Amino acid sequence: MVSIRSIPSTPSSLTYNDLPWIIEHREDRCTLCGRCTSICPTQSLHLTYHRQRMPQLGILKKKRGSEYRVFTGIRQSTSLEHRCTGCGMCSMVCPNEAIGPFPNSNDDRARFHSHQKGEAWKRGGRRNDRHSLLDQLSFNRISMLTDPALDAGRHEFYLNTILGRVLPPEEYIRRQAAGEWIPPTREIFPFIIGSMSFGALSPNMWLGLLQGVAYCNEVLNIPVVMCTGEGGCPPWVLKSPFLKYLVLQIASGYFGWDEIIRAIPDMQCDPAAIEIKYGQGAKPGDGGLLMWFKVSQLIARLRGVPEGVDLPSPPVHQTLYSIEESVMKMIQTLSMAWDFRVPVYPKISGSTSAKAVLNNLVRNPYASGLLIDGIDGGTGAAYNVSMDATGHAIASNLRDCYLDLVAQGKQNEIPLFAAGGVGKNGNVTQNGMGLIMLGASGVHIGKYILQAAAGCLGNEKNRCNVCNLGICPKGITSQNPKLYRRLDPDQVAQRVVDVFMGIRTEMKKIMAPLGRSQSLPVGMSDALGIGDEPAARRLKIRYVC
Amino acid sequence: MCRLAMKTAAEPFSPYTVLQAMEAMQEGYDGSGLGLLLRGMNFADFNYQAGEPILSGIAHSEAALHRLNQMLQDRGFTLKYDHEFQVRPELIEAKDRHKYFLRVYKQPLSWKEWSREQVENELMLTRLALREDGLRDNDLTVFSFWPDVAIIKEVGWPLQVGDALGLADNRITSRICMAQGRQNTNYGINLYACHPFFIQGVGTMTNGENTAFVPIKEYLTGLHRPGYVGYQSDSEVFAHILHYVTRELKLPLEAYKHVITPLKTEELEKHPQGRFLRGLRDACRRMIIDGPNCVMGSMPDETCLLLMDTKKMRPATIGGRPGEWAMASEMCGVDAMIPHRDKSLDFQPMRENTVIVPAHRKEFVIWSQFDPYPLHRAA
Known part of the structure; x- marks a missing residue:
């Protein structure tokens, strides 16, 4: 059976919520200086356009509906190759404390998809076990x-x-x-x-x-x-x-x-x-x-x-x-x-x-x-x-x-x-x-x-x-x-x-x-x-x- | 902290005089034990011949004494003299003391052809066999079995123990007397935990605590030498190390201090035999003590020694006059043993010193670790 392609979901599709680290970005503080995106070692951060609905609350106006604002913001990549590793360099360089990674308290679904192209997951560092x-x-x-x-x-x-x-x-x-x-x-x-x-x-x-x-x-x-x-x-x-x-x-x-x-x-x-x-x-x-x-x-x-x-x-x-x-x-x-x-x-x-x-x-x-x-x-x-x-x-x-x-x-x-x-x-x-x-x-x-x-x-x-x-x-x-x-x-x-x-x-x-x-x-x-x-x-x- | 007193004199004296010195230092112990080592024995009731082994210990029951007699008889020893202590049991805390024995034996005829080393090993093995036998039911305690040496150990206050055993009666005298009033520390009150400790002619006693005890004990035990057993007290390792250095390694007495408290690297770099001593330090690093301790010892040839650990937090004094010398962990102890002496000649060894009183007792000698080490004798 042919799959539906209108829904963008492959077996390895992940959302930011599936990744081990979630970047919290405060648009209100961000000045779009770009330091975080340029320092990110995995190029996880990218500037992108976002659309925001601006509800019309003027009830007396005849024109109904919403207006939309288009702005430039920062998003994290959901591809494994460019996932956030939680290093925190973005928050280290941010002049306004507008960005930083936080550990995902949800299950780390990304683990199940780490064998891309048949290659087992490799990393450097440590065992990731706090017990000592x-x-x-x-x-x-x-x-x-x-x-x-x-x-x-x-x-x-x-x-x-x-x-x-x-x-x-x-x-x-x-x-x-x-x-x-x-x-x-x-x-x-x-x-x-x-x-x-x-x-x-x-x-x-x-x-x-x-x-x-x-x-x-x-x-x-x-x-x-x-x-x-x-x-x-x-x-x-x-x-x-x-x-x-x-x-x-x-x-x-x-x-x-x-x-x-x-x-x-x-x-x-x-x-x-x-x-x-x-x-x-x-x-x-x-x-x-x-x-x-x-x-x-x-x-x-x-x-x-x-x-x-x-x-x-x-x-x-x-x-x-x-x-x-x-x-x-x-x-x-x-x-x-x-x-x-x-x-x-x-x-x-x-x-x-x-x-x-x-x-x-x-x-x-x-x-x-x-x-x-x-x-x-x-x-x-x-x-x-x-x-x-x-x-x-x-x-x-x-x-x-x-x-x-x-x-x-x-x-x-x-x-x-x-x-x-x-x-x-x-x-x-x-x-x-x-x-x-x-x-x-x-x-x-x-x-x-x-x-x-x-x-x-x-x-x-x-x-x-x-x-x-x-x-x-x-x-x-x-x-x-x-x-x-x-x-x-x-x-x-x-x-x-x-x-x-x-x-x-x-x-x-x-x-x-x-x-x-x-x-x-x-x-x-x-x-x-x-x-x-x-x-x-x-x-x-x-x-x- | 334990109190130590030791006297060496050309003329035999009663151990009671040393116990009186212990009395002068009595703030420092808690009555948990007294140990006495007498060397250069003289019995009022017996004409002691040099070389005859003396067995010291306690039989806690008649059955134990019987077993002891049997074991020695089986090994071919003949009893020559059995010292009868004038015991006053009411002065002794423990109630299971059937007999304090201090006996002179004649060694088996078959040993006549044996080398000295063989005889000495066999004497030690006999003592260890008796000790092991006694430990089975805790009814027999054997302190020493060696020519010219007697050891008495008992729980209680030193002078009281002396009175209980009638030591003031001058029937036993010796040229050397080592005494320790024990302050119980980490280890249970046990007769084998009382100093002085003795192995094949080498006797030492110590005050303070050796905090490196466990690794040293593990090392000595791992050497699998028959005599390196016990360790009811952390201080027993001092006697065994002295024995190991002088008898097994056949190093001169000076080496003892270099083994238990080696000089620092920067000091060894300036020492004329620094390279050898540094290697010795490395090879013997498992026997480095960690005091604070004051160590007093006596050797088979009646040489006596006194030394401190490197921290030198347990000062000791030696004083006296030609022919008789006293060492004590407190100055008042020396005063009590030899009151009439030139006190200005008293000496308190520093961290690098070993004080030696040679058998002739004319003077005491002060060795320093910084002095050239007699390498030719090392080889």
Whole structure:
């Protein structure tokens, strides 16, 4: 039967009421300056003509009926491609508070139509789940008796952690006496800027982070390190003294490693560490994905690829047959590249098999640590389903691994680092210290640093999340100079410094009442409590109510 | 907070004199326990021969005592001397004290050919077996089984416990006496929670609380060494770390402070052996204590030591004269133990110091963590 075409409705027709974000526009305040329409990253806003009925109330007049007014107004697009993402840039630029997006309290019908042209929905950002177990942790073992709480403001605190393999004491002494190789270690701040690649981030963002990190190290004596992610980093950085603040990542695409290997003879110092990425919490089983529109001339040069092509990294390292083999080969090869002076550690996605990987590393004399990235981790681009539903929460995964090491008397010999959802609701220090007390030697933060240091607009209610499209309205994850020029690297650096100074103070505020100041309270699970009984049982911490 | 008093003298003295010092410091404890460690034993009623193991503990029932006798007999020990305390039970709070035992044994003949290490391990294993046996019905408590060392622990006020056991009668004297008046903190009143703690000749006692207790306990337990058990008190780890550093790692005594309270990175960078010590700090980071604590200890060769944690919020004083030295967590404790001394020579260690009284007792030595570390001995 032929369908009626007079009613404009296709299966995927949506109204503004079906979209996750509804733009509220106040015509009475709008001056039609056009700033909102020009800044909208998805071109959701458009100027259009509207007709308004003007009722005639003059009852004595002979002429009946209505008059109509035609005016220019703003409307939101109902096509999925140009849907409003709720980023709110329109309200940020509006001089008259005339416009802004609001979350739709109705069902989000748009979700059911996201597979247009057979392509599953992809996005950047986060998992969009406000729940955080880490937020529920509280620090309960307050020193009240013979061990008075300390003065967080005046007492001296040792807040750093160790990245790198630590030998058992007997073995350390034996090797010292015999003059044998001692695995390299780094003393670093336990909050690490997690791996975000030079291609995923804009040059201004990356520069701002690096400037901030350098300031933290060189002026404030906070030894912060940041991880490059896959894709290398600019040659001038490789040959600069700032390299020592960087953890260079190698992932399955090996992007950027030509430049790195070529720069080794000219390096002034060693990098902080090498991270081998096997998996990522946000999209386990997926490799990195840099969309073609983010592969600018600079990125193409760094990665040694043509400009404007999609750069998907394979899900696994193509040279390997199993992780055991990979661990042996890659860790040794990369250790050898720097003459065994640089810690090399793998990063895996949170998984029920994490313990097996860990035990494999325990027996590998060159492995320097293990980073486990939980399901709440962020990413620049991934399939919706990967981000939402694939992976393992970090808390229990980390705890299991730590307790496994405790049973072997090997805790912190292979330091465990945790990531994925640290600070997702803004409680970065509380989340991080919670994980440390569950057994992590440190935590990686990604999304939090973008939000805090660069004003990333994303949140756990699916706001913005267009990092994959290269249209980041703040210029954080775009390679388009028109966009990233919005971001001032100096201001980012300033915010990075603010963040780490804040974390440092908050760490003291957590440690002081616990009576801890001499070492980072790794595994101090007696200090932790949670109001969720099954979680307390699972994590082997105290249930408090 | 617990109170600590320790005296070391060339001439054996009665532990009662140390208990009197505890009395001088009595504001600081709540009568939840007294612990005494005597070293360099001398019995008025028995001619003690060096090297003979002394078993200290409490049998809470006749059956337990019987089991103890049987177990030691089965292992080939012969009882040589059984010290009879002049007990006044009315002064003791607990009612299940069948017998306080302090006995000298002759070790099995078959051990004659054994190396010293073998003998020492077997002595520890025997103590642990007795302890485990006693824990089954909580009717037998064993504190030590070691040559030249006796330990007495009891719940109650120190002087009252001393009177209850007739310690003023001078029948037991020793060259070293360590005493702790316990202030009960987080952990239940338990005889095994009383200091001093002892393992294979190494004895320590501590005041204050070690807030890094749980991770350290987990680490020591994970080493799966037979003696690293217990941990009814957060302070037991101090004895085990000292044992681990000196006996297992075979490091000099100076290393102990570098392990439990390492120097800061910037301090190590200026230290002549900074690289080694930084590596040691990393390797032993799981044993870094987080006080505030004052630690007093004694070693098998009668060397005594005194040190503070890095926060130095638990000051302690050492004073005395050649031949006899006293340490106490309060200055009045030193006064009570050795009143006639040159007080201007008293010393309160700083955060980097370890005070050592060598076995000759002619003087005490002050070590600093900033001093060069004896690397040749480390190897």
